[in-house]
Structure formats: C-alpha cells, structure tokens
Amino acid sequence: MTIPKNWHSLTLKEVLEEQLLIPRKIRHFLRTKKHVLINEQFSHWQTKLNAGDDLTLIFDEEDYPPKTIPFGEPSLVEELYQDEHIIIVNKPEGMKTHGNDATELALLNHVSAHVQQTCYVVHRLDKETSGAVLFAKNPFILPILNRLLEDKRISREYWALVEGKLSAKSLVYKDKIGRDRHDRRKRLVDNRAGQYAETHIQTLKTFPTTSLVQCRLKTGRTHQIRVHLSHHGHPILGDPLYHPHAQGRLLLHAYKLTFTHPLTLQTITVKAPSTSFEQGLDTFKRGQHIKNNF
Known part of the structure; x- marks a missing residue:
C-alpha cells in the first residue's frame, strides 16, 4: 500500500x-x-x-492459518463492490447472513464461492431484511473493519415502511434493548437491564396510514430498528415478529453503506436496489406515488 x-x-x-x-x-x-x-x-x-x-x-500461512468453510452457490450473489480486501453484496430477504452451524449454507458461503476464497462477516442483517452487507476477504483487514464498525465510522442507512405517522420528521430513539423472556426469538425495550441502542429516524414520505422512513444506526443491537419502531407504535409492515398483522415481506431494506476504505482511504458509497422492496411499497401506497431513488 x-x-x-x-x-x-x-x-x-x-x-x-x-x-x-x-x-x-x-x-x-x-x-x-x-x-x-x-x-x-x-x-x-x-x-x-x-x-x-x-x-x-508479507504473510505466511502460520501468520494467518487458512480457514475453510463449505462453498455455496455463487449465482445467488449480487455483487455491489469488490476489491482486493473487501466485497459488498446485496442480500435478498429470506436468506441468513451466516449459518448457525458449520454445515448450514448462508450468504457467507455463497459469497465465499463467488470469490473462490473464505470470506469473513463484518456485520449482519436479519434473515428477513434485504440490502447491502460488507464482508472481509482476508483475516488481515477483518479487525480493521471491525474497529471502524465499533467506532461508528461505517454508516448504515435503511429504508422502512411503518404503520402510522411519526410525531416529528426527525427523531432519535435511545431505548435500551434486551431479550424477551417469553419468546427467545424476540427482543424488547428494557431500559433497566438492556443494552444501549441508538437509532436516528427521518420521515421521507407519509401516506394515509403509513410512513416511509430512513433509519441510521449508531449501534448494532439485534432487531434494533424493528424493536425501536414497534415500541414507539410504528411497527414495520410485514414484520413477522413485531407487527400484529404481518403480510408479505418485511419492508426493511439496507439501501446504503458508506465508509472510508482503511487502506486506500477512498470513500466507498454503495446503494443496493431491491425489486421486492419497491413492490412492497407499491402494495401499500394506496394509490399514491413515491419516486424511488435507489
């Protein structure tokens, strides 16, 4: 370099x-x-x-011992950006970022097959969420990217269609998030024993009964956006865990990823398209029009 x-x-x-x-x-x-x-x-x-x-x-194998994982199907990967050290892909809804065990094939396995080498997860998206996901292509850059994530120097922006109209155009939710003792799949707001979580919300468009909002994460708690919006009375449409009448896909999409490349110092900005998210918006627009710019 x-x-x-x-x-x-x-x-x-x-x-x-x-x-x-x-x-x-x-x-x-x-x-x-x-x-x-x-x-x-x-x-x-x-x-x-x-x-x-x-x-x-110069690195030898004893410096970073090779790690192998089962390769998946490269045709399932939609590449958004790639260089010698990183790859960003567009995850479809319904696919896990990584498997629960070594034999389960997930996006990580498909991405590794796509680049023909073992890759490493930098951050994850829920199975039901679509959009941009960053992977490290070697173990050397992985801790550097992890540090960027911890220092909030990787900007992750999401679009979501939610129930109702928010109380202000711009909001910041800082409710702590913990586990739901009654349902191990879920999280809930727990301001006494939960972990600090911060989500910045901006309304992009309002409809008769729904709102299209942009969400920026300052922390990365499990189900953070889904829990915060649901807790404040605005569950995301299609959310199988936090919306009482979920239909269709979860209308949460990680549409933009921005950060400074730690080795080239170039600004990397990637936007992820999603046909199914646009179709979901069309379903709930109730005859109103919105221009999609991603």
Whole structure:
C-alpha cells in the first residue's frame, strides 16, 4: 500500500499497531522474518514514514492459518463492490447472513464461492431484511473493519415502511434493548437491564396510514430498528415478529453503506436496489406515488 498524507511522520510501529491494528503475535512474525518493507527495504520499527512511501507486508500461512468453510452457490450473489480486501453484496430477504452451524449454507458461503476464497462477516442483517452487507476477504483487514464498525465510522442507512405517522420528521430513539423472556426469538425495550441502542429516524414520505422512513444506526443491537419502531407504535409492515398483522415481506431494506476504505482511504458509497422492496411499497401506497431513488 502507499502511505497516505495523514500518516506522514508516523513511525512504522505506530502504523502497524494503531492504523492497521495488526495483532502483537502477527507483528512479531513480521519483524522476526523481516516481512515488512518500506520502498522494498526492510526497516526498523521506529522508522518514520513519508507520504507516498510504498509499504509491503508479507504473510505466511502460520501468520494467518487458512480457514475453510463449505462453498455455496455463487449465482445467488449480487455483487455491489469488490476489491482486493473487501466485497459488498446485496442480500435478498429470506436468506441468513451466516449459518448457525458449520454445515448450514448462508450468504457467507455463497459469497465465499463467488470469490473462490473464505470470506469473513463484518456485520449482519436479519434473515428477513434485504440490502447491502460488507464482508472481509482476508483475516488481515477483518479487525480493521471491525474497529471502524465499533467506532461508528461505517454508516448504515435503511429504508422502512411503518404503520402510522411519526410525531416529528426527525427523531432519535435511545431505548435500551434486551431479550424477551417469553419468546427467545424476540427482543424488547428494557431500559433497566438492556443494552444501549441508538437509532436516528427521518420521515421521507407519509401516506394515509403509513410512513416511509430512513433509519441510521449508531449501534448494532439485534432487531434494533424493528424493536425501536414497534415500541414507539410504528411497527414495520410485514414484520413477522413485531407487527400484529404481518403480510408479505418485511419492508426493511439496507439501501446504503458508506465508509472510508482503511487502506486506500477512498470513500466507498454503495446503494443496493431491491425489486421486492419497491413492490412492497407499491402494495401499500394506496394509490399514491413515491419516486424511488435507489
């Protein structure tokens, strides 16, 4: 990789530890094997880097032992973006992001078959939710992407069609979320013992009995958007767990993913289309028109 301007004057040690988040064990391997090169020359850990320097890291199998999973069906993958390190795909509703056990085939298995190498889940979508999902293509970049997610530097935006009209055009829900003791499949608002959850809601369009809303996640709790909207009296249409009269598909779609690529520092913005989500909107528009821009 090429050292960017904002890493200028950092030491090699600082880049490997703080920017690339390489684990201590792997850094030890790189150092003892002289597998870190700056402009094709092995350099000491305290060497200061200059913008434009070429940084080369060489890994052996003992650094990152190969992990194999069963390959799925590559034809089931709709690729939205791919480079040497990551791939973003458009998950259809009704498919799990990853299986519950090693033998269950899910999107992860299909994506791995698509790129012909084992991939790694960075974040997941509920089985009933469609849209953009990010995968790491190697174990080196996985912890870096996980850190971006934890630091809220990966923006995930969803569209949902909900019951009723919200009390304001823009809202922020911060209710804590915990497990439902009576139904292990479900979550509920539990402000005493639950985990902090934050969802930003903006109304995009209102209809006689429903609203189209945009949701931005600041945390990633299980069923977070579904629980928050349902708790405040606006369950998502088609939600089999949180809508009392669910019909059709869950009208929740992860339509946009935005972040800065940690190695190229380019802004990656991906939008995911969904024919079934658009069809669901048409069903509930009740004769009104909305322009879909995704």
